[in-house]
Amino acid sequence: MSATPSCLPTAPELPSGPVDIRLVVTDMDGTLLDSTGGIPGGLWPLLTELRRRGVLFSPASGRQYATLARQFAEAADGMVFVAENGTYVVRDGVELSSDPLDAAVAARIVGTTRRLAADGVDVGAVLCGKKSAYVERSDEAFVAEASKYYTLLRTVEDLTTVDDQFLKVALYDFGPVERTTAHALAPFTSTHQVVVSGEHWVDVMNPTANKGAALRMLQRELGITPAQTVVFGDYLNDLEMLDAADWSFAMTNAHPDVLRRARYMAPSNTELGVLRTIARLLHLPTS
Template identity: 65%
Template sequence: MNSPHHRPSPLSPTGPDIRLVVTDMDGTLLDGDGRIPDGFWPLLNRMERRGIVFCPASGRQYATLREQFRRAAAGTVFIAENGTYVVQDGRELSSDVLDRGIVTDAVGTVRELSAQGVDTGTVVCGKRSAYVERTDAAFLAEVRTYYARLELVEDVTAVDDDLIKLAFYDFGRAEEGLAPALKPYGLTHQVVLSGEHWVDVMNPTANKGAAVRGLQRRLGITPDQTVVFGDYLNDLEMMDTATWSFAMANAHPEIKLRARHHSPAHTESGVVTALASLLGRD
């Protein structure tokens, strides 16, 4: 479970003093079929009994995360849209709204790529809903995995909502296709590979790590009392917020280097295994 690059923190006989558990979803908590493992729910019950705050942190939409964790008790915190929108019990804790200028400009760049034959699509993410103007079944099937609340519109740049993230899908490898085209926006904004096919554009202050640090300050929780799990580049900053930072066995190499500990792959219930070890017995 420990990374060869880091020394583990000492465990007390009853385990570490954990107060906050944060986990990415895709490639991390979710199994190979995109489901929450059955073994997670008893651990969530144990965390709730101990007063440990649980927090999914994902590029997914708040509405999607809330639906996935409808069995969770009150107090669960949701870090949605890669840290741009943080909600607890239906109440916004923080958000990072995009300027309309970057929305129009970046969407225009991707529209031009599409006109040149690149197979890509745009999701404009707002607090209330996500919005798309590409409507074919193949694209919508990919989008609906992450966005339970979705509206089809004629022009995604003209929607009436607070916009917090731009998510661009590449049916090829985003690292080779979309990412180079969007790289210039990295001079003023966050441009993040959030998966093999997805590139996200957000404000420069927005990332999962910043959201976790804000939550720690709000709750009076230290890095030594925090556990985080992640697998991809949009989890990098989050690895620095916790003494108990775990990279999945299937993680991107940069995540493995940044994390203090390693856990089994998401297809082997790695989060469940590591959490069970950390929590010990009641």
Template identity: 65%
Template sequence: MNVQHHRPTATATPPDIRLVVTDMDGTLLDGDGNVPDSLWPLLTELRDRGIAFCPASGRQYATLAGQFGAVDDGGMVYVAENGAYVVRGGAELSSDPLEPAVVEWIVKSMRQLVDEGGVDAGVVVCGKRSAYVERSDEAFMKQVRTYYAAHEIVEDAAAVEDEFVKVALFDFGSAQETTAPLLAPLADTHQVVVSSHHWIDVMNPAANKGAAVRRLQDALGITPAQTMVFGDYRNDLEMLDTADWSYAMANAHPDVLARARLRAPANTENGVVRTVRDVLGLAVQA
């Protein structure tokens, strides 16, 4: 049965939490898409207590590193590209690449859908070094820049020299209704995940945030009972299964609300920071 509040049953001492993992958009970030200022002092307190903090996002590594680089002492782990690329201290911990032939099929199929079907959408081929796009209009590039700090406009996104870890499709309409059917042939062999109303991602079948977090737990010797996880959308589902302290944000997708054990206030109410402080018995910052 899911607990309908974010605060656990009171205990004499705080639980032995060693790892805090959080999604970004719709979870940690506020309503304007910014990291809440209250996170920075919390990160210092977590570090002082030997608690690892890990952003886990569909965003690329370069974007996450840019957001947290100023406070990263080299020990922060980034679960990027929905788990397909995991980096710590600038070094790769794990990755689950996509086959080049699959990337080429998606890119060509997307071109055909746009040209013949009149769909207003674009493709982002996500490599370890950069993201690659063929569409260059400002409306599309505004979306790309939000999630992919390192990006290049190229003639053929499937032909660049890089190792691909994800293909993301942005649909100005509904990704579920318009672009998801295009990817139906891959549903049985790859991870095809609607990560928001406008975005849908294709990854290696072994890649998801949950698999990445389990590898991280193994590497650090941390158990699910020592792990807190926060999420709001369907690309967070597997990740919720890695933690006894699994939280769905109040604004979460119904599938996430059904999967998580606990609830946190909405991202617009600073739910992640408030919940971590509450569970660990840390003083609320003025």
């Protein structure tokens, strides 16, 4: 979802000189990934330069850890992955933090999904565990959508019988998720995080779980301040993460609420906004 040009907030100008940056955190879909859904080729030499300068690069996504690790396999050493919307943070295969969801709550969300489907909503649930993600809806169209974000994905007969430690439940609605499915999850909003993470996705997590909480934990562990942190995002699951960085950027293609929350704006993901902005902040050459 994008704001019209007349609705875009006025963003301050970036400083003319380089700034002291130690951590760069970026969302994936609609932010870092290009129009084909791939990682821009220019990121790889940029990552080499960031390492040389002692700047840590961290993908932060609703995607599964295994999916992120596969996407960044050629540069994953030492990289911190903020996966599953902040509920699971991993570096070099070692868990740094997690915020597991109670199995009984997960079962209630699954029940809500089943009732929506019985009422004609084209929706399905992905139960996101540490060992794998799980679905009980097995049609090709739904599995294809879930597989984009969950490399480890198992089809089971009954999601409520899965034995794993759960991080969140993600619901995929083939229609606009804010119109139907998100409203049906309203009973959970008083006790849990219900966050729309894309046009068709909504996630339910613990109330303490979000990308911002994970980022603040990481800053404390590494001794990095918000003033040394750059964050890029485009959707509602990025809001708390933007609050954790002085250098918070909304992509110009971002949700209007994200555009209002961020301090700065970056060119859209289709214009390689993340790469161009990092290069500008650190005074790197651009091709």
